[in-house]
Amino acid sequence: MFDIFAEMLSYPFITRALLVGVLVALCASLLGVSLVLKRYSMIGDGLSHVGFGSLALATALNFAPLAVSLPIVGLAAFLLLRLSENSKIKGDAAIAMISTSALAVGVIIISMSTGLNTDVCNYLFGSILAMSGNDVLLSVILSIVVIILFVIFYNRIFAVTFDETFARATGTNAGLFNMLIALLTAVTIVLGMRMMGAMLISSLIIFPALTAMRVCKSFKNVIICATIVSVTAFCIGMFFSFTLDIPSGASIVVVNVLYFMVFTLVSKIKKA
Amino acid sequence: MALISCKNASFDYDGNTVVSELNFEVDTGDYLCVVGENGSGKSTLVKGLLHLKNPQSGEIIYGEGLKSTEIGYLPQQTAAQKDFPASAYEVVISGLLGSKDFSPFFSKADKAAAKSNMELLKVTDLAKKCYRELSGGQQQRVLLARALCATEKLLLLDEPVAGLDPIATNDLYAAVEQINKQGVTVIMVSHDVKTAVEYANKILHLNNEQAYFGNTAGYVESEVGKVFLGTAPQANAALGGAGNV
Numbered sequence: 001m002f003d004i005f006a007e008m009l010s011y012p013f014i015t016r017a018l019l020v021g022v023l024v025a026l027c028a029s030l031l032g033v034s035l036v037l038k039r040y041s042m043i044g045d046g047l048s049h050v051g052f053g054s055l056a057l058a059t060a061l062n063f064a065p066l067a068v069s070l071p072i073v074g075l076a077a078f079l080l081l082r083l084s085e086n087s088k089i090k091g092d093a094a095i096a097m098i099s100t101s102a103l104a105v106g107v108i109i110i111s112m113s114t115g116l117n118t119d120v121c122n123y124l125f126g127s128i129l130a131m132s133g134n135d136v137l138l139s140v141i142l143s144i145v146v147i148i149l150f151v152i153f154y155n156r157i158f159a160v161t162f163d164e165t166f167a168r169a170t171g172t173n174a175g176l177f178n179m180l181i182a183l184l185t186a187v188t189i190v191l192g193m194r195m196m197g198a199m200l201i202s203s204l205i206i207f208p209a210l211t212a213m214r215v216c217k218s219f220k221n222v223i224i225c226a227t228i229v230s231v232t233a234f235c236i237g238m239f240f241s242f243t244l245d246i247p248s249g250a251s252i253v254v255v256n257v258l259y260f261m262v263f264t265l266v267s268k269i270k271k272a
Numbered sequence: 273m274a275l276i277s278c279k280n281a282s283f284d285y286d287g288n289t290v291v292s293e294l295n296f297e298v299d300t301g302d303y304l305c306v307v308g309e310n311g312s313g314k315s316t317l318v319k320g321l322l323h324l325k326n327p328q329s330g331e332i333i334y335g336e337g338l339k340s341t342e343i344g345y346l347p348q349q350t351a352a353q354k355d356f357p358a359s360a361y362e363v364v365i366s367g368l369l370g371s372k373d374f375s376p377f378f379s380k381a382d383k384a385a386a387k388s389n390m391e392l393l394k395v396t397d398l399a400k401k402c403y404r405e406l407s408g409g410q411q412q413r414v415l416l417a418r419a420l421c422a423t424e425k426l427l428l429l430d431e432p433v434a435g436l437d438p439i440a441t442n443d444l445y446a447a448v449e450q451i452n453k454q455g456v457t458v459i460m461v462s463h464d465v466k467t468a469v470e471y472a473n474k475i476l477h478l479n480n481e482q483a484y485f486g487n488t489a490g491y492v493e494s495e496v497g498k499v500f501l502g503t504a505p506q507a508n509a510a511l512g513g514a515g516n517v
Contacts, residue, residue: 037356152376159366162358163347169322170370170422171341217402218359 008242016136017128017195017248021234023143024192025204029230030150031185032209033223034161042095043080043182044202047189049099050076052198053106055123060113066138069190076102077182126197126249128241139191146184153180158219196249204230207256214263215270229259275300275338275426275457276321280330283316289328289480290316296476296485298459300336300425303452305468306461307500308478314461317478318430321459338426341370344419344456346429349411354404360414361399364390367421389417393447409440416447420456427451429460445471465500 008014035041051073058068076098083094110120122129131139150157159167160177168174185205193201212225237252244251274297282292291313298304306314319325320332323340334340344367365378365386372382390396393413398406403414412432419427429448433441441464449471452458462468468475475491477484483496491497 037352039352155366155376155378156369158358158362159369162353162356162363162366163350165324165347165350166345166367166418166422167369168324169341169343169345169347170367171339172369213355213357216357217405218400219357219362220359222357 004239004243008239013129013131014238014242016131016133018235018238020131020136020139020143020191021195021238022231023140023147024188024195025208025230025234026227027143027146027150027184027188028192028201028204029208029226030147030223031181031188032205032207032230033212033219033226034157034181035185036206036209036213037161038181040181041202041206042092043077044185044189044205046080046095046099047073047077047186048193048198048201049106050102051190051193051201052123053102053109055194055198056106056109056113056120059119060109064134065194066135066190069193070187073186073190074183077186078179081178081182122197123194124197124199125247126193126195126200128195128238128248131195142187142191146187149180149184153177154223157181162219196252197247200249200253203253203256204234207253207260208233211256211260211263214260214267229256229263233259274298275302275334275336277333277335278330279333281320281327281332282329283313283320283325284328285316291478291480292328293481294330294478295482298457298474300457301452301455302474303449303458303472304460304474304476305465305472306459306476306478307463307465307468308483311480312478313480314478315430318428318461321428336425342423342425344421344423344427346412346415346419346427346432348430348434349415356404358403359400360395360403360406360410361386361390363403363414364395364399364417364421367418370422386417386421389420392420392451393417407440408436409443412436412440412444413447416444416451420451424456426457426459429458429462431461431463433462433464441467469497469501 035043051069054069054072055065058065061068080094080098156172156177159172160174164174189201192204196204208226208230209222211229212222216222216225233255234252237255238248240246240255241248241251276298278294278296281294283290294317306317308314316325320327322343322345365382368378368382368385387396390399393416395410395413395417398410398414403411406414432448433444436444445467448458448460460468460472469488469492472488474486475484475488475497476482477491477496477500484491484494492501
């Protein structure tokens with residue numbers, strides 16, 4: 001097995017994918033706990049569809065994918081929160097609206113520019129070949145920023161997640177922290193999207209959180225457990241992707257599903 | 273000057289006035305119960321007192337250097353909290369965040385404050401337990417300890433005994449009374465008017481406007497108080513009449 005790992009690491013594109021993937025998996029699991037508990041799980045899904053649209057746009061205009069996607073998805077995150085907080089359209093409906101319209105626009109752009117080809121398939125389901133050298137540097141910097149911000153605001157994110165009304169009443173700017181969570185999620189999704197695929201990236205956000213919540217009893221332990229699950233699931237998924245020659249995104253999701261099933265079983269046994 | 277004075281305040285939702293012409297004062301050390309039927313504007317007033325909602329007209333003035341962030345609030349529980357994986361200690365200490373301006377982490381003094389509040393509410397032995405696995409009464413005690421972390425002056429309790437069994441209810445009332453005797457002003461919104469007149473020294477009765485405000489003894493003797501407490505003869509007659517229709 002170590003031989004296979006050594007062989008994997010000898011390919012530069014795999015080392016790049018592993019480096020960025022581990023960091024993105026870490027960010028996704030940190031944010032995922034808060035999103036799942038705030039009943040915002042679908043935000044990840046919605047934003048990834050917007051990411052698909054923006055990738056299509058970037059390719060059609062021949063711009064750098066990250067430079068186009070980051071502001072567009074960030075803006076969508078901002079809009080989603082605004083919509084679900086203020087208006088008469090409820091959060092889940094707002095997300096469905098934005099994600100399907102972004103998907104539609106993306107499909108139109110693709111059909112007008114390159115037509116449906118392997119590139120599109122890669123956008124949807126991910127490819128570990130997607131990362132170029134420049135992307136890696138930017139991705140590493142951004143994911144480290146996400147992690148640092150999360151650690152600095154950890155206590156406040158907990159307060160806002162557990163009880164937004166109380167946090168507001170005692171002077172925490174809950175709106176600001178909701179926005180921070182949404183923006184960090186947007187960044188994480190854009191970074192992970194091309195490797196995991198627009199259809200699969202949201203699983204990276206929700207699965208580790210749900211898995212950890214099966215067995216852990218405190219918020220801190222849930223966060224720690226989620227990060228471990230997320231990073232190991234990513235590495236194991238990559239390993240099977242390489243050895244069995246299956247798409248990496250799908251392989252990682254399946255490992256996450258297995259983790260979830262095992263943890264559910266453990267919690268059932270513990271209770272019995 | 274009073275701790276809180278409410279002058280001609282009214283509140284609305286989308287332009288529909290919910291509760292109007294509120295004029296009352298709360299002094300330090302008071303135990304004020306806000307009573308009234310569902311939809312009488314109690315929860316709206318709570319939002320107003322917490323600055324989560326601005327009055328449509330009139331004003332709420334805070335005296336004696338009370339900052340709006342120094343109100344310990346015990347909210348009604350939300351559905352999301354029922355399956356929330358957090359230890360009781362994590363919940364309690366999060367109450368201290370409001371008083372910290374920029375520092376992202378808790379200091380030793382913060383941790384000591386959280387521990388002493390848990391001691392006061394007898395939840396120290398629950399510290400490592402998961403919040404979602406506590407009983408309703410234990411959860412309310414934990415939330416009360418968190419509220420105390422946020423304040424030394426004013427507690428605002430929104431239906432604190434809703435859904436609790438009689439023993440847990442009495443425990444919680446006793447805990448609130450003890451806190452009040454230590455000098456913390458208490459404002460409690462409650463359905464339970466019989467207990468309200470037992471513990472509170474002031475009563476505010478709302479029915480979309482201010483039906484009564486004053487001390488508890490006066491409330492028991494007042495028309496509105498008698499009807500609500502069921503001690504007025506016409507109230508029983510009215511209820512009996514309604515039952516026959």
